Amino acid sequence: MSELANNTIANSPARAIVIGGSIAGLLAARVLLDRFAEVILIEKDDVTELQKARPGVVQSQHVHVLLTQGQRLLEQLFPGLAQELSAAGAPTVEWTADWLMLGRSKWNPRCPSDLSGRTCSRTLLEGLIRQRLSAYPNLTMLTGCQVKGLLSAKAPTRVTGVKLHWHSPNASEVDSLNAALVVDASGRNSALPDYLVEMGCEAPPETKINAFLGYASRWYQRPENLEVDWQGITIAAVEGVSSRGGVLYPIEGDRWIVTLGGIGRDYPPTDEAGFLEFARSLRVPILYDLLKDAQPLSPIYSYRRTENRWRHYEQLKSLPDGIVAVGDAVCTFNPVYGQGMTTAALGAIALDRCLQQAHPTKLNGFPLRFHRQLARILQAPWLMATGEDSRWSTTEGAKPRWSDRFVQKYVDRVFLLMQDSPVISRAFAEVIHMVKPPTALFAPNILLQVLKSYSKQGLTGAKLAK
Numbered sequence: 127m128s129e130l131a132n133n134t135i136a137n138s139p140a141r142a143i144v145i146g147g148s149i150a151g152l153l154a155a156r157v158l159l160d161r162f163a164e165v166i167l168i169e170k171d172d173v174t175e176l177q178k179a180r181p182g183v184v185q186s187q188h189v190h191v192l193l194t195q196g197q198r199l200l201e202q203l204f205p206g207l208a209q210e211l212s213a214a215g216a217p218t219v220e221w222t223a224d225w226l227m228l229g230r231s232k233w234n235p236r237c238p239s240d241l242s243g244r245t246c247s248r249t250l251l252e253g254l255i256r257q258r259l260s261a262y263p264n265l266t267m268l269t270g271c272q273v274k275g276l277l278s279a280k281a282p283t284r285v286t287g288v289k290l291h292w293h294s295p296n297a298s299e300v301d302s303l304n305a306a307l308v309v310d311a312s313g314r315n316s317a318l319p320d321y322l323v324e325m326g327c328e329a330p331p332e333t334k335i336n337a338f339l340g341y342a343s344r345w346y347q348r349p350e351n352l353e354v355d356w357q358g359i360t361i362a363a364v365e366g367v368s369s370r371g372g373v374l375y376p377i378e379g380d381r382w383i384v385t386l387g388g389i390g391r392d393y394p395p396t397d398e399a400g401f402l403e404f405a406r407s408l409r410v411p412i413l414y415d416l417l418k419d420a421q422p423l424s425p426i427y428s429y430r431r432t433e434n435r436w437r438h439y440e441q442l443k444s445l446p447d448g449i450v451a452v453g454d455a456v457c458t459f460n461p462v463y464g465q466g467m468t469t470a471a472l473g474a475i476a477l478d479r480c481l482q483q484a485h486p487t488k489l490n491g492f493p494l495r496f497h498r499q500l501a502r503i504l505q506a507p508w509l510m511a512t513g514e515d516s517r518w519s520t521t522e523g524a525k526p527r528w529s530d531r532f533v534q535k536y537v538d539r540v541f542l543l544m545q546d547s548p549v550i551s552r553a554f555a556e557v558i559h560m561v562k563p564p565t566a567l568f569a570p571n572i573l574l575q576v577l578k579s580y581s582k583q584g585l586t587g588a589k590l591a592k
C-alpha cells in the first residue's frame with residue numbers, strides 16, 4: 127500500500143494487472159507472476175479473512191465440485207495444495223468408488239479409478255490459493271478496490287491500465303495504474319464489452335443458452351453416528367422423468383453442503399418445509415431421509431443466474447492490445463456440470479503458454495491470439511453443458527441440429543449401458559471430470575456396445591428407462 131502511495135511501482139514497464147481476485151483471477155495471477163516483473167491483483171471485496179463468504183462470490187454458498195482435471199491443474203500451479211486441503215479437513219474422494227450416483231433407472235456401479243480429488247468449500251479452496259499467492263514478492267493484492275474503467279491510448283487503440291475506486295477505509299490516493307497487460311477476471315458481470323464500446327471498438331457477440339435451473343442450498347453437520355460406505359450422493363434430473371435433482375457434498379469440518387436444483391423454472395423453495403419436501407420429491411428420497419433429522423448449520427441460500435453464456439472475443443476482427451479476459455468474464459456454464467473452476471485453470475495454463483511465445487513488453491496482437499486459443503479450450507465444456515441443457519423443451523437459446531440429436535441419442539445409450547458396465551461408467555466419469563475429451567465416449571469398445579444394443583433392441587426400440 128505504501129509503495130502505491132509513493133507511486134514507485136506505478137511506472138514499471140513490465141507490469142500486469144488482474145481485475146478480480148476469485149478463482150480465475152488468482153490462477154491468472156499465478157501464471158503472470160512467472161512472466162512479469164510485477165503483478166497487481168485488484169479485488170473489490172475486502173478479503174482479509176481466509177475463509178469468509180463475500181458479496182463478490184455469492185456462489186460460494188453452493189456446492190462447488192472441483193473436477194479431477196481441475197484438481198490436477200491446481201496441483202501443477204500450486205504443488206502441495208491437495209495436502210493443504212487435506213490438512214484443513216477436506217475429505218479425499220475417489221469419485222467412481224465413493225459416490226452414489228443415480229443413473230437413468232438405477233444406481234451406477236461403483237468401481238475403482240484414478241479419479242480422485244478433495245471435496246471442500248469454495249471459500250477454503252479460494253482462501254488457500256490466495257494464501258499461497260501472498261508468498262510471491264512480486265505480487266500486490268489491492269482489496270476493497272474496484273476497477274471502474276480502463277485507461278487507453280489511440281493509434282493504435284490499446285489498453286494501458288485501469289481506473290480505480292477505493293472502498294476500503296485505508297484507501298490509497300492512487301486512482302489509476304498503468305500496465306503492459308490487463309487481465310479481466312471480474313466474472314459474469316464483467317464490464318469489458320462496455321469498456322470496449324467506449325473506446326470505439328466492437329463488443330463481442332454473445333451466445334446464451336438458459337435451462338432456467340434454480341439452486342437452493344443448505345449446510346448441515348454430518349451426523350456423528352452415521353455409518354455408511356459412501357461419501358456423497360448425486361441424483362441428476364432426467365429429461366422426461368424429473369426436472370429435479372440434488373447433491374450431497376462432504377466438506378471440511380464434517381459438514382455437508384446439500385444443493386437441490388430444478389430445471390425449467392422448477393425452482394426449489396427456500397423455506398425449511400418446502401426445501402425438505404423438494405428433497406422428498408426427487409426420484410429417490412434418500413436426501414430427504416438423511417436431512418430430516420440432520421442439524422442445519424445455515425439458512426437456505428438460493429441462486430438462479432445459471433445460464434450458459436459465451437462472450438466470443440475470439441470472433442472479433444480486432445481487439446485492442448493490452449487487454450484479455452478469463453474465467454466467467456468470457457464464458458459461464460450451467461453450474462450443475464461443475465466445469466467453471468477447471469475451465470478457469472485451463473484458461474490460466476493457456477495464458478501461460480501464449481505468454482511463453484511472446485515477450486511481455488512486446489504484446490502486439492496478443493489478445494486475439496490468446497482468445498482464439500481459449501476458444502478451442504472452451505469448446506468441449508460448452509458442448510457438454512449446452513448439449514445436455516438443450517434436451518429440455520423449456521431451455522431458451524438452444525437450436526439443436528440433427529447432429530446434436532444424434533449425439534444425445536448416442537449418449538442416452540451410454541447412460542443406459544453404464545448402469546451395468548463399470549468400464550463404461552468409468553469412461554463416462556473421465557469425460558465428466560474433463561480428464562478425457564467427450565470423443566472418448568466414441569472409443570471402439572464403447573461404440574461396439576452401443577451398436578450391439580441397437581442391433582438387439584432396434585434404433586428406437588430400446589425404451590429408455592424412466
Ligand SMILES: Cc1cc2nc3c(=O)[nH]c(=O)nc-3n(C[C@H](O)[C@H](O)[C@H](O)COP(=O)(O)OP(=O)(O)OC[C@H]3O[C@@H](n4cnc5c(N)ncnc54)[C@H](O)[C@@H]3O)c2cc1C
Pocket residue numbers: 145146147148149150151168169170171181182183185188189190191192193271272273274311312313314341429431452453454455461462463464465466467468470
Ligand atoms: C451457483 C454456482 C455454482 C457453481 N458450482 C461450481 C462447481 O461446482 N464447480 C465449478 O468448477 N464451478 C462452479 N461454479 C462456477 C465457478 O464459481 C466460477 O466459474 C469460478 O468461480 C470462476 O469464476 P471467476 O473467477 O471468473 O469469477 P467470479 O468467481 O464471479 O469472481 C469475480 C471476482 O471479481 C471481483 N470483481 C468483480 N468486478 C470487479 C471490479 N470491477 N473490480 C475489482 N474486482 C471485481 C468479484 O468481487 C469477484 O471476486 C458455480 C457457479 C455458480 C454461480
